Amino acid sequence: MGNCCATPPVTDDIKEKKNKPNPFATNQGGSLKLSVLKEPTGREIELQYELGRELGRGEFGITKLCTDRATGETFACKTISKNKLRTAVDVDDVRREVEIMKQLPGHPNIVSLKDTYEDDTAVHIVMELCEGGELFDRIVARGHYTERAAAAVTKTVVEVVQMCHEHGVMHRDLKPENFLFANMKETAPLKAIDFGLSVFFKPGERFTEIVGSPYYMAPEVLKRNYGPEIDVWSAGVILYILLCGFPPFWAETEQGVAQAIIKSVVNFKKDPWPKVSDNAKDLVKKMLNPDPKRRLTAQEVLDHPWLQNAKKAPNVSLGETVRARLKQFSLMNKLKKRALRIIAERLSVDEVAGIKEGFKMMDTSNNGKINVDELRVGLHKLGHQIPDTDIQILMEAGDVDKDGYLDYGEFVAISVHLKKMGNDDEHLHKAFELFDQNQSGYIEIEELRDSLADEVHETNSEEVINAIMHDVDTDKDGRISYEEFAAMMKAGTDWRKASRQYSRERFNNLSLKLMKDGSLQSDSGNR
Numbered sequence: 001m002g003n004c005c006a007t008p009p010v011t012d013d014i015k016e017k018k019n020k021p022n023p024f025a026t027n028q029g030g031s032l033k034l035s036v037l038k039e040p041t042g043r044e045i046e047l048q049y050e051l052g053r054e055l056g057r058g059e060f061g062i063t064k065l066c067t068d069r070a071t072g073e074t075f076a077c078k079t080i081s082k083n084k085l086r087t088a089v090d091v092d093d094v095r096r097e098v099e100i101m102k103q104l105p106g107h108p109n110i111v112s113l114k115d116t117y118e119d120d121t122a123v124h125i126v127m128e129l130c131e132g133g134e135l136f137d138r139i140v141a142r143g144h145y146t147e148r149a150a151a152a153v154t155k156t157v158v159e160v161v162q163m164c165h166e167h168g169v170m171h172r173d174l175k176p177e178n179f180l181f182a183n184m185k186e187t188a189p190l191k192a193i194d195f196g197l198s199v200f201f202k203p204g205e206r207f208t209e210i211v212g213s214p215y216y217m218a219p220e221v222l223k224r225n226y227g228p229e230i231d232v233w234s235a236g237v238i239l240y241i242l243l244c245g246f247p248p249f250w251a252e253t254e255q256g257v258a259q260a261i262i263k264s265v266v267n268f269k270k271d272p273w274p275k276v277s278d279n280a281k282d283l284v285k286k287m288l289n290p291d292p293k294r295r296l297t298a299q300e301v302l303d304h305p306w307l308q309n310a311k312k313a314p315n316v317s318l319g320e321t322v323r324a325r326l327k328q329f330s331l332m333n334k335l336k337k338r339a340l341r342i343i344a345e346r347l348s349v350d351e352v353a354g355i356k357e358g359f360k361m362m363d364t365s366n367n368g369k370i371n372v373d374e375l376r377v378g379l380h381k382l383g384h385q386i387p388d389t390d391i392q393i394l395m396e397a398g399d400v401d402k403d404g405y406l407d408y409g410e411f412v413a414i415s416v417h418l419k420k421m422g423n424d425d426e427h428l429h430k431a432f433e434l435f436d437q438n439q440s441g442y443i444e445i446e447e448l449r450d451s452l453a454d455e456v457h458e459t460n461s462e463e464v465i466n467a468i469m470h471d472v473d474t475d476k477d478g479r480i481s482y483e484e485f486a487a488m489m490k491a492g493t494d495w496r497k498a499s500r501q502y503s504r505e506r507f508n509n510l511s512l513k514l515m516k517d518g519s520l521q522s523d524s525g526n527r
Helices: 010-016 088-103 135-141 147-166 229-244 254-263 278-287 298-302 320-345 355-362 372-381 388-398 408-422 424-435 445-451 461-472 482-490 500-516
Strands: 025-028 031-034 049-057 062-068 074-081 113-118 122-127 179-181 190-192
Touching: 049 074, 088 113, 088 122, 135 179, 147 190, 147 229, 147 278, 147 298, 229 278, 229 298, 278 298, 355 372, 355 408, 372 388, 424 445, 424 482, 445 461, 461 482
Parallel strands: none
Antiparallel strands: 025 031, 049 062, 062 074, 074 122, 113 122, 179 190
């Protein structure tokens, strides 16, 4: 559910939005309450379940172990505070995720939904518990990693895609982090766990909203004209990484990654590709075809000879290099996520203080909404020196319901975005200081080791820590300066993490830049 952006309490906003009452508000006991789920199991989750230790924490929800009081069965419960659901878009996202999980039939590789609860303060989603760890972590824990193992994982991922597409669901955020093993057994099934960005689709329907994670994003998403074919592309990127340990489209900046995706040039020269079978490379090429009409469908991927003969794929090790790369790739993402979480936690209620007054100041017509001219004048009064073209982009990105105005919820979303953009360095400094335990002004190898202590247990952990230090420490003085830390955070960052609204605004700007420099019109068929 990582796509809920921070906006103010609905109860207060209703009074101000005279012309646009919140469609999800219901009158309960004489006061307006936010209603999210259509048919929740009940209101009081703790009558049925005992909530236990924390399993994970995202920007928008906390997942805890929960135990059925009657049977003793254990599950995972994701709790989303309603303070995070302050626009109709946010509420719709949560509602749709639950509806998708309800409508998808039972499948051994899709986490099952058990119950849903909704009280006055939160939504609780009780799901199947997966305690076997993330995909990459399991792979690197094995001493021997082969094409055959990569084929087995790919088959599972694409079967999930096929199941979704058969039932009119486009996942839109396939990546290794969204697959967990059910338990610690060697034979544990791999399960898709997150449908927070998934949508229902009809045959031929096209989508324009830019969502997803950078390394796994199809070129047509950046062009804002896509359909379910994007899931096969993302699965192809996962396959590429499984076979070599690094993503096919990589660069030092967001725009560089986007341009690499648009060009869609897949490199099969670097080790270990010369030792990978021709069948495996053929499948990668066909899944990463930049033309969605020529890209394989999920069924065609499953029918490909390499997957049809998955149990006969080469069982020769792809080499320790690939295993170490996968570990490094996984840990680098965890390091970034930890820093991003620190930053997110500091975007507190204090950060949006004054936004309400700003809205009232800009709403010169006093009708509970702001047009583009009011936004332009108001932003300039508040000291935001933003070009008119960017204000128009911001307006279009923020105007979720496309009525030509920003209501209060939409205004808060872009205000938080502006605060993040304006105070980026301030938040990065705070995160850096928490890693820099001895306040020396540098993250030293011991501090890096400590920050990832929960994540590394293997015998090659020191080698992986050293590899991360080597990558981030660009001046090679054996430590990470603030400038190097900031560069790491801005290189290929997960563009969706901040919020759906924030990512959409950034992508709109990025998409505009790519259009201006001609990247989006480039011939991506040259492979």
